[in-house]
Amino acid sequence: MKGRINWKSVRDSGGVWIALVVFLVAAAISNENFRSPQNLVNITRQVSYSGIIALGMTFVIAAGGIDLAVGSLFALAGVVSLFAMNAAGGPESVQLVAGLGAALGVGVIGGALNGVLVGAARVQPFIVTLGTMSIFRSLALYFSNAGLVRTDNVLYQKCGMAEFGGIPLPTILLFVLTACLAVVLKLTRFGRHVCAVGSNERVAYYSAIRTGLVKFWTYVLVGGLAGLSAFLLGGRLNSVSSSGAGLSYELDAIAAVIIGGTAMTGGKATIPGTLAGVLLLGIVSNVLDMWGISVNLQGTVKGLVIIIAVLIQYKRKD
Template sequence: MAELRMNEKKQTNRGLRSLQWLWGEYSVVIAFIIIFIVATIMNDRFLYLDNQINILMQVSTIGIIALGMTVVMLSGGIDLSVGSVLAMVGVFSVMAMNASGSIFVGVLTALSVGALTGVINGLLVSKGKIASFIATLGMMAAARSIALYYADGGSMSGEVEGFTAISNTEIGMVDIPIIIFLALTALVYVLMQKTRFGRYVYALGSNEKAALLSAIRVDRIKIGVYTFCSLLVGVAAIIETSRLNSISSSSSGNLYELDAIAAVIIGGTRMTGGKGKVIGTFFGVLLLGVLNNMMNLLNISPHLQGLVKGLIIIIAVFFQKRD
């Protein structure tokens, strides 16, 4: 009898511990579900399929950038330049497309300018041994300035027919940017969990010296990390530009770095690197999207939305398991 009670006690203990584990590992998913339920109760339009798709569409750009940011932050760095680079890439790709008359050239320009910017960030951090916060802060200012200069401070519009189709076509009911976002999420997940590169990024973020003494080419991994992030910014820039067939050198991408970092942090990635999950970031992005959508549906003043968002970020991180 006593033994039975012991067993029961053990089992509740185990139950409690596995609940703790679930909360520790996936608190963002739970938070997402709570907010989702709240939004459903607050407004019956929230659950409509077109609204759900609308949410996904709105988060796709930030979502793609946040995926790249996750990789950078797992390596122990940060990339503040993503918003400005998005504007710069957009300006260059529209210029190249208009000059050549080819969408393909535009897309190619976006991807290569993005990647190149990332290589520079990576070189500054790895070979130049500049703290990533500082190096990318510099890039943030420089890229915005270049965008403003070439667009003369204004917007730049595409002159090639069919370019808007990229962001404004649906396959079934789902828009292409959503498909790209979902596909990239899967890709980055595999990259981080199943490849050598991903394993090295985690190792580097957790203990750089041990990684180096394990014969990992730490510098190359760092360059790879920033290049990959900026490449994804290039993809996001194409989507952003194609949506309205124009890019604004002054306002496009403003504060995107903060939204992306917020999504990564809400998703449970550790600020100093080495620990975190791509799936966490995915739900972090969705959480921010649902929150925005809910506030719009409830007609909350746009001036107050920042406050709510800020509170949610702080609350989410406060309840996360910390070490």
Template sequence: MEKKRDSRKGGFFGWFLKRWKGDPLFSTAIALLVMIILQTLTLGFDYDSFGAWFISWTNNWINILRNNAGVGIIALGMTFVIISGGIDLAVGSTLVATGAVLMMLIDSGPKGILGLIGLTGPLAFLVAVLLSVLFGTFLGGIIGVLITRGKIPPFIATLGAMKIYRSVTQHFMQGYNPTVPKPFLQISSFRIGNYMIMPIIYWLLIAGILYFISKRTTFGRQTIAVGSNERAAKLSGVNVNRVKLKVYALMGLLVSLSAIIQVSRIGSMDFANAGSGNEMDAIAAAVVGGTSMSGGKGVIIGTVFGMLIIAVMNNLLNLFGVPPFLREAFKGFIVVGAVLLQKKEVI
């Protein structure tokens, strides 16, 4: 009875504060709503009709979502990694490596690997995509082996992989500029109506699959158990090393899908700079979405919301003319603030 009275006494503000503190998904959704309102106000309402305004608003959002779909997919994988108690700093370099393999396979020039064996067209694209996904999964698996078998801390293992993957890729790709066949671009550029929204569809579809995995499968539950208390999980019969290996292999698989989307959307890849900062954006999206950096806690939907917050913030900073270097500072503040909000004692 006393608790009910306290709840009624607090009214809406008390209820809101309680939800804000106790439900990361709720607080992330509110923050996203605020960002959507700011984005709408920034675009303004100086249009001849509501229809013209709505078209402009829709186009703006489609551009934001399409440009961030690739990083959004990586953020989904980062959620699993952080929930398991780990971290992956090599996602940008893994993206470059898998992108390079993909482009070498489908290259329409004289050096194209599949072309040299007489494989072209849709079948060649399918083979190239499958091999790229396998290669990305393999690179993620290598990191998993270093962490589980080599007993190397995730930060060090992924930091080393980040340097190795990008450096080796740059070495082998120097002076080589693969040509991506135009039909391959349809993977991301295929229009539905008047909009190129395939990357957005891929992102949301993968998010739905991973949400199911996290909530309805043994692997999802074991990932949470390992991140919450590794020793307790091991004593309860969970093969901790196998779970971690699967998590990093999954991360590599998702990065390879992101690489495929980027190559098919842009038609090229800058092997020196592509993917740089993706680890920061992915970690920021996961943490802002309520994933605990100490492991054992996180929601895929929260990461999707977190990625949208980061994407809208980047767009707003660009519209306001904030210098590029300072934009990274804003991301840093958001990550630090999100982690602080996870500490009950500071709020």
């Protein structure tokens, strides 16, 4: 009936935001330190790095793919970025541009490699990204001798710790990218093609959609965002660990996407939902720390949240 509100659709799209508010209120009541403004800002800063990657992962999963290599690509992009920054001559601003260009370049190239193998060669995305995950991490370890890469660029550190109105730069970028990519997914031809390919690739192909090319660009997007995120985190720490940087970021990104309401089978996606999933995971990790829960058990909680989110998806299909 025209003009009638589809409450099921509202519930499906807004459920994760309701869960986020419930968790936020419960955490604030349970611990007074949690509700301090500085702690809340720190949560958004901490989740912004994996959150930026999660936004790109939304497109990959919406198109029916998966990317297990983003964490390793993150490390490789960060390592190469600092090497490029240290090798570049001239003022610190020039070094900064060189480092950013290297990080984005490595991320895009790594994503393009995955995209070619998945989109053109038609290899299963799980197999492709499982292989490149090992390759990217191995290259990061090799180039850095399995150590820590540092830089003395003061401007880079200032940018990494920059705040505007008390809001960290990575947090601002996370929200800006969320708005931009939400528009791309919902209001552009590319976004519609991504969901069409994920929903039914054969039908999309017969509808004259270049399915391989669509998949290719989703991997390029998430690769570029991984490079950007690596550059931002390097500025905060003024260093990049080849072994620890980006570790489990692929799992955090996938978890946020699933919790946010994007279907693992593709075809349905929500960028705002992914943002809510990112924030929800950040709140859970933060409050578990404040409750004194062992770090070794926090993965258990995260895993349970993922399983519950997937079960809810299957329940909705029934």
